[in-house]
Amino acid sequence: MFCTFAGMLKDIRQVDVTEITSFVKAQGEKPFRGRQIMEWLWKNGVTDFDRMSNLPARLRESLKEHFTLSGLLIKTEQISKDKTRKFGFRCPDGLIVEGVQIPSQGRVTACLSSQVGCPLNCSFCATASLKSRRNLSAGEIFDQVILLQDASQEAYGTHLSNHVFMGMGEPLLNYDSVTGAISHMTSEKGLGISPRRITLSTAGLTKGITRLAREKVKFNLAISLHTANDLKRSSLMPVNKSNPLPELAESLKLFYQETGTRISYEYLLMKDFNDSLRDARELAAFCKITPCKINLIEYNEVEGSIHHKTTPEKMQAFVDFLESLNMIVNIRRSRGQDIDAACGQLACKSG
Ligand code: SF4
Structure with missing residues (x-):
C-alpha cells in the first residue's frame, strides 16, 4: 500500500493526510500522529525524518522504512x-x-x-x-x-x-x-x-x-x-x-x-x-x-x-x-x- 512499485519507496510528500493517517494507525499509533507528520513536512519544511522530534523513535524508523524524504x-x-x-x-x-x-x-x-x-x-x-x-x-x-x-x-x-x-x-x-x-x-x-x-x-x-x-x-x-x-x-x-x-x-x-x-x-x-x-x-x-x-x-x-x-x-x-x-x-x-x-x-x- 505504501510502496509505488517493487523496491521503490514512495516520496512522503506525494502522500496526503488520509494516507499518512492510515499508515500511522497501521503502525499502532494514534491518528493525530498523521497531522503531526504533515506539520513537519508542510509547516516546518523538514526534509529529514530524524528532525520530527515529537514523534516516537519507532514511528520515525517505520517512516524511513516505508517512505523517502529528501529535499533541495x-x-x-x-x-x-x-x-x-x-x-x-x-x-x-x-x-x-x-x-x-x-x-x-x-x-x-x-x-x-x-x-x-x-x-x-x-x-x-x-x-x-x-x-x-x-x-x-x-x-x-x-x-x-x-x-x-x-x-x-x-x-x-x-x-x-x-x-x-x-x-x-x-x-x-x-x-x-x-x-x-x-x-x-x-x-x-x-x-x-x-x-x-x-x-x-x-x-x-x-x-x-x-x-x-x-x-x-x-x-x-x-x-x-x-x-x-x-x-x-x-x-x-x-x-x-x-x-x-x-x-x-x-x-x-x-x-x-x-x-x-x-x-x-x-x-x-x-x-x-x-x-x-x-x-x-x-x-x-x-x-x-x-x-x-x-x-x-x-x-x-x-x-x-x-x-x-x-x-x-x-x-x-x-x-x-x-x-x-x-x-x-x-x-x-x-x-x-x-x-x-x-x-x-x-x-x-x-x-
Ligand atoms: S520565458 Fe523561458 S522559462 Fe519562461 S516559458 Fe519561455 S522559455 Fe520557458
Missing part, C-alpha cells in the same frame, strides 16, 4: 551589486534549478522555478537554451520557498514578502505540482502565506488558464506577453502558435470573470521589435479586455539572442502613451544582471 540543497550562491541573490539548488537526483531573491524597499521577493529547463523555447530567454529535463515536484517547489525564506531571514532579517513563479520553466506545464505547492504555501496548516502575495506567470497556455479560472484560484496571474501582435508573438514565443492571442484573450476574460483578479502583463521592451507607438496601441487594445496592469521590463541582453534593450526615450514614449489611456503601468528595472539573475537570464551558469 543550496549548491551555489551569488550576490549581485544591487544585493539580488541567486541560488543554485541541487535536486536529490543531482539536477540544478535556480531561484532568486530580490530585496527592494524593505520587501524581499522570491522568484521560484517550476521545471528543470523549459521546453517552450522563447527566443529572448536563457533558460530555453538548457535541455528541458523534468518537472519539479510540489515538495521541490516548496523547498525553494523554505530555503529562500531562511536565507532572507539570515541576510535581511525579514520574511519573504512576495513569491513569483517567474524562474525556470512554464508553471502551467507542471500544473499539479505548482498548484499543490501553492496550496501548502497558503494553507493555515502550511506556511499561511496570503495568496495575494503569490503570482504565477505563464507564457499563455490557454488550457491551464481556463483550469485556473474554473478552480477559482486566489493567487495572481501574470502573462508573459511581450507583444500583442500574433505574428510577432509567434516568432518570439513558439507557444503562441498553438495558443494564439484571440484564444488567450478568451481564457483571460474567463479568469477575470471567475476570480475577479486583475491580470498582470509582463512586457520586455526590445529595440525595434516591440517598442513603437504602434506596438503600444496594439498592447492597449489587447489589455483592455479586463482590468489589468502592465509591467514594462528592461530587456536583459542574453547570449546568442538577436534582441536588444530599447532606449530610455522610447521607453518613456511607450509609458506616456499607455498612461494617456489611463492604463496602470509600472516600469521594472532589471535586477541582478551582473550575476545573470535578471528576468530571462536563468541558465545555471553559476555552477
Whole structure:
C-alpha cells in the first residue's frame, strides 16, 4: 500500500493526510500522529525524518522504512551589486534549478522555478537554451520557498514578502505540482502565506488558464506577453502558435470573470521589435479586455539572442502613451544582471 512499485519507496510528500493517517494507525499509533507528520513536512519544511522530534523513535524508523524524504540543497550562491541573490539548488537526483531573491524597499521577493529547463523555447530567454529535463515536484517547489525564506531571514532579517513563479520553466506545464505547492504555501496548516502575495506567470497556455479560472484560484496571474501582435508573438514565443492571442484573450476574460483578479502583463521592451507607438496601441487594445496592469521590463541582453534593450526615450514614449489611456503601468528595472539573475537570464551558469 505504501510502496509505488517493487523496491521503490514512495516520496512522503506525494502522500496526503488520509494516507499518512492510515499508515500511522497501521503502525499502532494514534491518528493525530498523521497531522503531526504533515506539520513537519508542510509547516516546518523538514526534509529529514530524524528532525520530527515529537514523534516516537519507532514511528520515525517505520517512516524511513516505508517512505523517502529528501529535499533541495543550496549548491551555489551569488550576490549581485544591487544585493539580488541567486541560488543554485541541487535536486536529490543531482539536477540544478535556480531561484532568486530580490530585496527592494524593505520587501524581499522570491522568484521560484517550476521545471528543470523549459521546453517552450522563447527566443529572448536563457533558460530555453538548457535541455528541458523534468518537472519539479510540489515538495521541490516548496523547498525553494523554505530555503529562500531562511536565507532572507539570515541576510535581511525579514520574511519573504512576495513569491513569483517567474524562474525556470512554464508553471502551467507542471500544473499539479505548482498548484499543490501553492496550496501548502497558503494553507493555515502550511506556511499561511496570503495568496495575494503569490503570482504565477505563464507564457499563455490557454488550457491551464481556463483550469485556473474554473478552480477559482486566489493567487495572481501574470502573462508573459511581450507583444500583442500574433505574428510577432509567434516568432518570439513558439507557444503562441498553438495558443494564439484571440484564444488567450478568451481564457483571460474567463479568469477575470471567475476570480475577479486583475491580470498582470509582463512586457520586455526590445529595440525595434516591440517598442513603437504602434506596438503600444496594439498592447492597449489587447489589455483592455479586463482590468489589468502592465509591467514594462528592461530587456536583459542574453547570449546568442538577436534582441536588444530599447532606449530610455522610447521607453518613456511607450509609458506616456499607455498612461494617456489611463492604463496602470509600472516600469521594472532589471535586477541582478551582473550575476545573470535578471528576468530571462536563468541558465545555471553559476555552477
Ligand atoms: S520565458 Fe519562461 S516559458 Fe519561455 S522559455 Fe523561458 S522559462 Fe520557458
